[in-house]
Amino acid sequence: MSGTTPGAADAAHPAAQLPTASGPLTGEKEPGQPSRTDVFFRELVRGSAVTTILAFVLAMIVGGVLIAVTNEEVQRTSGYFFARPTDTLVAAWNAIYTGYEALFRGAVFNPRVGDFSAQIRPLTNTLGFAAPLIAAGLGVALAFRVGLFNIGARGQMLVGALFAGFFAFNLDLPLLVHLPLTLLAGILGGAIWGGLVGLLKARTGAHEVILTIMLNYVAYYLLLWMLRTPGLLQAEGSNQPQSQPTPATAQFPDLFGPTFPQLDWGFVIVVVATVFVWWLIERSSLGLRMRAVGENPHAARAGGINVERIYIYAMVFAGGLAGLAAMNQIQGNVTTGFAATIDAGIGFDAITVALLGRSRAWGTFAAGILFGALKAGSFSMQAQGIPVDIVLVVQSLVVLFIAAPPLLRAVFFLPKTEIEKADKARAKAAKKAVAA
Structure with a gap:
């Protein structure tokens, strides 16, 4: 046996006896734990404000598709889409741009008139309809x-x-x-x-x-x-x-x-x-x-x-x-x-x-x-030949996407919540149990 005592060995190799310090008090993150930036980002994209904005954006995208599909010029150019696809794409872009530009002019600001009071009148109409x-x-x-x-x-x-x-x-x-x-x-x-x-x-x-x-x-x-x-x-x-x-x-x-x-x-x-x-x-x-x-x-x-x-x-x-x-x-x-x-x-x-x-x-x-704003702008959209029902569809889609957050997260590839992860894990476990 060596003459070295246990206490002397411990003193000679203190690092082998003490675990590495980690955690919030040391400024180091614990092993396997996400960083503060990752946590902040996940909480941000899961928040109700971001979800609401994304629901509105997705509804506007679907509304734009409906505007393009119902446009006469798009329908005409789609007849020879494979011969000249750019004609259809340009017509679709023009229809969507014209529709949403009319929505903006009717609901927020109309730069086509010279008088400033007339330019901001759409915004006051929006507030009046909103009350x-x-x-x-x-x-x-x-x-x-x-x-x-x-x-x-x-x-x-x-x-x-x-x-x-x-x-x-x-x-x-x-x-x-x-x-x-x-x-x-x-x-x-x-x-x-x-x-x-x-x-x-x-x-x-x-x-x-x-x-x-x-x-x-x-x-x-x-x-x-x-x-x-x-x-x-x-x-x-x-x-x-x-x-x-x-x-x-x-x-x-x-x-x-x-x-x-x-x-x-x-x-x-x-x-x-x-x-x-x-x-x-x-x-x-x-x-x-x-x-x-x-x-x-x-x-x-x-x-x-x-x-x-x-x-x-x-x-x-x-x-x-x-x-x-x-x-x-x-x-x-x-x-x-x-x-x-x-x-x-x-x-x-x-x-x-x-x-x-x-x-x-x-x-x-x-x-x-x-x-x-959607109601005030719908009148300008109608003047461009766009059915007012498009606005109603956008409103309905906003509610649909807000009422179904998993669908919204799937479309935009947002991180799942802990509850959704747990549900998915339980579903996999149940499937394995049935297969066994």
């Missing part, structure tokens, strides 16, 4: 955060218009009184109709989807009956199912004067409503309870939260916001008298806006402006 979409979308998004699928914004808008027309149109009041009174009447009508859904769900357990669908029909036929009945909402001296024009003292004044007629003070009220919804959901104690119910109503009930009461509150707020959307219609966009179609599809578009906005207040605000 009711944002308001109704906020109502749907708020209900989503509480775990409620509110597809009754249409009925809530119709009852809001009914209340405003029945209780406020026949009054002779100054502007400072008549305008806010009409606005409050519409919000109250929508809140009552939405609150009815919350009350029925809380007391009977009925599903809000069934309730809102049925109440949409009830609201539509109730409003239609009142518009057809003299002495109720039908305009005097008319046999058409239409109300009298909105009184001048109940209309929203133009925000920047008659040069921009589409943008009025209703948009400012919608901005205030967005701030309110953000504060309510993200900062208030009631919002905390709402989010808790939306995450897990059983756990929220175990924690002492009155879930039924939260359902009622959520639907009251959602209905009131839909009523605000209706007021943006009859006090701003349609002042010559409204019919039973005053919702103009906004109640259902609001679902798309809320989904695109990830049920967040400012996300819904941005999504509403985007859809307002």
Whole structure:
């Protein structure tokens, strides 16, 4: 045996006894762990903002293909594609460029006119079209955060218009009184109709989807009956199912004067409503309870939260916001008298806006402006001979791609989430087990 003691050997070779230091405290990454740059990149591309942008880009690409396919020049040149393929490709490029250039001119900025006010008028039109979409979308998004699928914004808008027309149109009041009174009447009508859904769900357990669908029909036929009945909402001296024009003292004044007629003070009220919804959901104690119910109503009930009461509150707020959307219609966009179609599809578009906005207040605000831009620009696209249905297809595709993140990640070769990786591993393991 050697005369060297174990302690002396350890002292002579300290590196052989101690593991290599690693980890965040040493500045070195642990073996097998991705770098901070890789982690940041993966989290970035998996984020909701990037997913939303990519969904819109992919929808625009598909829309461009549809524009090219439906173009007459592209169809003509495709007849001899294999003889001169460049003719077809150039025609397709011209069709796509012309269509989206018209969309930009109609929604954001029109450089073809000399007057600056006329050049930026498309942007104000976009904001004007976006106002009711944002308001109704906020109502749907708020209900989503509480775990409620509110597809009754249409009925809530119709009852809001009914209340405003029945209780406020026949009054002779100054502007400072008549305008806010009409606005409050519409919000109250929508809140009552939405609150009815919350009350029925809380007391009977009925599903809000069934309730809102049925109440949409009830609201539509109730409003239609009142518009057809003299002495109720039908305009005097008319046999058409239409109300009298909105009184001048109940209309929203133009925000920047008659040069921009589409943008009025209703948009400012919608901005205030967005701030309110953000504060309510993200900062208030009631919002905390709402989010808790939306995450897990059983756990929220175990924690002492009155879930039924939260359902009622959520639907009251959602209905009131839909009523605000209706007021943006009859006090701003349609002042010559409204019919039973005053919702103009906004109640259902609001679902798309809320989904695109990830049920967040400012996300819904941005999504509403985007859809307002698509609506404003669709008129310019029609002038170029492009079907307006293309815009509707783009809107639908945006929702499709957002609702299916795995599809979007597969198209753009984005990294999978840990949940998707685990699911794939389990599927492989199950397949091997079956094969064995």
